[in-house]
Amino acid sequence: MSVSFIRRFAAPKKALAVAAVAAATTGMVLSSAPAQAATTSDSSARTVxxxxxxxxxxxxxxxxxxxxxxxxxxxxxxSSSGAYGLVQALPAHKMSSAGSDWKTNASTQIKWGLDYMNSRYGSPTAAWSFWQANGWY
Structure with a gap:
């Protein structure tokens, strides 16, 4: 086995080991909680x-x-407009009309988004038609 072959594979492993030690030293956890435990996960937001x-x-x-x-x-x-959340409300704080937990609660954001789509376009399908034509809604 050549030395360059060994170096190519040893360097990434060493970098990963160094990152793991650094994370452990600073108290970071490299494992994650199961997706179903997160209230703001993709799957739970879709379910809601x-x-x-x-x-x-x-x-x-x-x-x-x-x-x-x-x-x-x-x-x-x-980052450029400040639009926020599932439905990218702009300004973001408009979603507070649906609930004080608008920053983190999928249900609140979905409620606000539905209300927005229904009042502005008549329905989500009409909002989607507009989105397809314009690349935004």
Whole structure:
């Protein structure tokens, strides 16, 4: 085995070991909790949305918008505009009208997003049609 071959594989392992030691020294945990334990995970936000939007076509349209806007990340923030959350509300604090926990609660953000889509476009499917035509809603 050549020395360069060994170096190519030893260096990444060493870097990983150094990172693990540094993380342990500073008190960071490298393991994560199960996805179902997180209240703001992608899967739990989708589950909440399905419960709140029983019509399959409306849910599908809502889901397509959220997937493109935030990737189902409850704390997604657009660094240039400040848009925030699942539905990328702008300004973000507008979602407080749906609840004081708007920064972290998927249900609150979904409720606000549905209200927004229904009042501005008539429905999530109409909002999705607009999104497709314009790349935003």
């Amino acid at each position: 949305a399905k419960q709140m939007i029983p019509d399959a076509a409306q849910y599908d349209a809502f889901s397509k918008i959220v997937e493109r806007e935030s990737g189902w990340n409850v704390t997604a923030t657009n």
